[in-house]
Amino acid sequence: MLDRERCSRVVIEAVTPEIDGGRFPIKRIIGDELVVEADIFADSHDVLSAVMLYRWEGDSKWTEVPMKFLVNDRWRGTFKVTKLGHYYYTITAWVDHFKSWQQALAKKFKAKQDVSVELLVGVQLISEASQRATASNSSVMGEWAKSLQARQTPQSAKVRLALSQKVARLMDKYSDRRFATKYHRELAVLVDRERARFSTWYEMFPRSCSTRDGVHGTFKDCEQRLPYIAAMGFDVLYFPPIHPIGHTNRKGKNNAPTAGSNEPGTPWAIGSEEGGHKAIYSKLGTVDDFRKLVTKAREYGIELALDIAFQCTPDHPYVKEHPEWFRWRPDNTIQYAENPPKKYQDIYPLNFDTDNWQELWKELKDVVLYWVKQGFHILRVDNPHTKPFQFWEWLIAEVKKDHLDVIFLAEAFTRPKVMYQLAKLGFSQSYTYFTWRNTSWEFTQYFTELTQTEVREYFRPNLWTNTPDILTEYLQTGGEPAFKVRLVLAATLGASYGIYGPTFELMENLPKEKGSEEYLNSEKYEIKHWNIDRPDSLKDFIAGVNSIRRENVALQSDLSLRFHPTDNEQLLCYSKHTVDHSNVILVIVNMDPKNKQAGWIELNLDGLGLEPDRPFEVQDLLNDVSYQWRGPRSYVELNPKKTPAHIFRVNRHIHQEQDLNAKIHKRI
């Protein structure tokens, strides 16, 4: 048994946040205040001191902040993260003999006991501490020790000195930490830029952007589309893969097994004689065209996101150059992708376990870094769950070495624990099950798990209304109200969300066949020409919702999400608020796209920062109508034909002028 161990009487445990015993970092955004708590206690009843230590990865020195005792042996410390990259934090705590002595002294003095021996103990403690102090502090402390011994000084004056602020401050500084307990782990927090938390995505096929019918769209055409996308309020524009498309076993219209000679194939079938993952498909333009597009987009406040889909067609250069990167079958053919009994002969998966894996992994890293250098600092990764976890952890760490601002979105639609694992390994954002959640109960369960459990520390949801692979039954059958409902849900439940357009704003809703979630005549297999100016387009509605998101900080984070009960299961009610409740948003959605629904909502007023007996105003930001409410219960009625949802801003303090001007509708 070691001496040091024996003397470390303090236990530090149940530290939060801490993921899997510190195996993974938690995630935060620049400017966030990180709140750390721990159970800290020792035997007996001595007074403890505890500090949190933290440092940014680039710094060698730790910064120390005192932790505060809360209740029931729980302590808390906070610090602000101000740089991208990793910070580390840990805790040190010790039995503070001086504070313990002060506490006992105060009690005894209050009980009018003689404290002369106690004061001598204090002299010992101060003298010991002074030996750890700077010369000037040491001499100050020496004076105090003398005063506590001075015969002529009354005991009350000595006690006053012993318990004074100034003594406490210096004794704290030179506290005896020889036997301090250091928490046995250094925990990490990965700090990202704000867009990792708050982002508004628009997915679009560049090849469908030409204004001329039957013509393959180009990056130049995309430039023309930027004002349209910016006007709707999107800040991330995501393209499916922009690489050359293979021709062997190319899929035709509606995923037909063979393609006609003029059919373009799917962009996810990557690689042809033209090149592979580092090449740009010639029909889209040149690298220069592409660089211009990136620059132009930036002017509109739009950042481009690229699709990283690590798979190859039989025509990909890798197949010839590195046949060992693929899995071979006993009949000397390369193993194509399959999900028995389905076969995808146009796709060869890479064999991440190949004996030559080092070279393969390095090449894939080079691919990513190539595009990062081209200006893509947001990457949407296709099917990451079908590649080894270690690969992603390594790849993301490698990319972040020199590019701390790169955001990775995991497009993994798979089992929950696999999705969470990918987030732990480093993905900045993740696709979710949002698309398939439809009932109030489902939303409440799922989003409570995402935002109120440990998952919130590492998994940042990105909610999609639709994708080229997913046209849900709800959208197929619900008409315009269904599209509006899903948009409001995605945009207000998720600080990050996305739509796949223009199919979404144009309310495309025909499935390939009954029971299928595939689009009929899917853009995945053919070039489209969308009439984005169609009068029934939802573009203005979308612009409105996205503008509400920009103007209301509460909607830019998911951590404050709370659900409020309603007595009609077709009405979903939830809120988000800033920490100080200066911005509070209350959303009520009629999930039924066909019928008017009404009912009572029961607000958790405390969670909204509202007092039980004061009236408050809720202002519908979708139509600028305001209501004055009081107390937790309110009646709500929503007609999907007119407005399928309320997005209320809750105003705690009703100004007289506002009252006079606003149209106050008391629904009850």
Next chain:
Amino acid sequence: MLDRERCSRVVIEAVTPEIDGGRFPIKRIIGDELVVEADIFADSHDVLSAVMLYRWEGDSKWTEVPMKFLVNDRWRGTFKVTKLGHYYYTITAWVDHFKSWQQALAKKFKAKQDVSVELLVGVQLISEASQRATASNSSVMGEWAKSLQARQTPQSAKVRLALSQKVARLMDKYSDRRFATKYHRELAVLVDRERARFSTWYEMFPRSCSTRDGVHGTFKDCEQRLPYIAAMGFDVLYFPPIHPIGHTNRKGKNNAPTAGSNEPGTPWAIGSEEGGHKAIYSKLGTVDDFRKLVTKAREYGIELALDIAFQCTPDHPYVKEHPEWFRWRPDNTIQYAENPPKKYQDIYPLNFDTDNWQELWKELKDVVLYWVKQGFHILRVDNPHTKPFQFWEWLIAEVKKDHLDVIFLAEAFTRPKVMYQLAKLGFSQSYTYFTWRNTSWEFTQYFTELTQTEVREYFRPNLWTNTPDILTEYLQTGGEPAFKVRLVLAATLGASYGIYGPTFELMENLPKEKGSEEYLNSEKYEIKHWNIDRPDSLKDFIAGVNSIRRENVALQSDLSLRFHPTDNEQLLCYSKHTVDHSNVILVIVNMDPKNKQAGWIELNLDGLGLEPDRPFEVQDLLNDVSYQWRGPRSYVELNPKKTPAHIFRVNRHIHQEQDLNAKIHKRI
């Protein structure tokens, strides 16, 4: 990046039970089945195999048991602990290429696809596995590989072979585990004997056992008391310290600061010229007397428990022999115990941090081992929370090296986290807050925490109705019903419980003063002579309850404890059951010792192993009256004057004969 790491595609996490990342062992009793679960998953959709490994501390070889997939990537394995001491368990899991291949083969064959290439892959897998097999198995596998290649055999026969049980069994045995993931921790379970979980304690002052007034009781007198204690059904007899009592600053009657010359002092003031912690107080008898008592008690099925109270009077031999083991004050006096402003000048705490700590700790270990060798294999430790955690962890481990059956009870009444920590460090049982819990809400909260959270894995509650330090207000004011209520609660909420007698069965209820929990004329400071034959003694009631505990296995563990709602907060309703529901006990207590209380209870039938629509019988084991109930709701009425509680045995299957014979009272 290591090759092995890269290839270990499987993640093993969220293992339960696991305390503080494996820092502490969980606890079980000989014969228990240990159920271990974990999240086990990999990328992609391959089939996994997982095994749990376990070994007893004395064995070098691991035993392997397959784990079963439950749902949502959760796996479970179990094993039975059959020896005292530590067992270790961990998990290994791997991507099972053969099982994955079988699954794909079955799907393809079912879809009527040609599987000739797949069968060749199977030949490869079997041939590889055969190289890991014994010669005889290898040749069997070689035959299979041949059959799968045989030209004349139809594909259907090959598929049948490939998916057969016999192939599965051998391929499982020689599965390719080169890239298996081993869980990075070996977790421990500490196995105790049954009494650590199920014990019935009686605390008694030996010095009060003489039948002659004014005479100091002896171990011989205690022998005479054994039949009385055994008849009440207790199996642990616990004595306060039996060592010489100091005389300096000895406390008098009712804790008076000075004692008269004939006053005996408190047994917890340990040490005089006669000796210290290894000595027996001469007035109690000799070591031989004591050994005889231990032997005699064993004949009655009673085990003796000793009090380990590491503190000294000023007269303790340690003070002269080892002055450095105490804390010295600047005025050259030894620091006595205090809790400012209270002073305990008759007690010198040991300084566990003394520079000479190694010698002190060793001496204290010798004290414990000395008594263990005298036959005390149950030790009740006084105030362990005022000594360093490390000391206890070390001491308990040292004692258990050669004495795995020793049970340590922690008498720590302090903050919850400190109490839990002591249990984690190795104490087998712990005092609880039971004594101060009075309302239904308090019981439900506290015992749910103790039995339904992680706490249950390491903290074994021992509930006390009273102690020499605690006579609760409830007992002071509630009369006989209060004593019965507290006994029933302690004996049925806790598989281990204790009373301090004969004060308890004789219903002593006078406090030292109003508002105090101290007994008036407390036995701590004087010798008592109890008339244990008083006709109002509760000894028969206690004997009845303890007999119910012995005959109903459900009451011998706490893990199945469940509370059932009632509509009267004075009625507390809870149940315990065996895993197979062969023994189900339902307790309903009227917490109000003054008034009749009635109300409806709402049983969780499923938890009781009952079907919703079948009648069942509840048989009150306290008075042998039976009722026939059906459905979750029943009406209950309890008159504290007659019977303050029901202890029902629930009989699922009502036999016709029983029906006829039993007095069926339908309360509704």
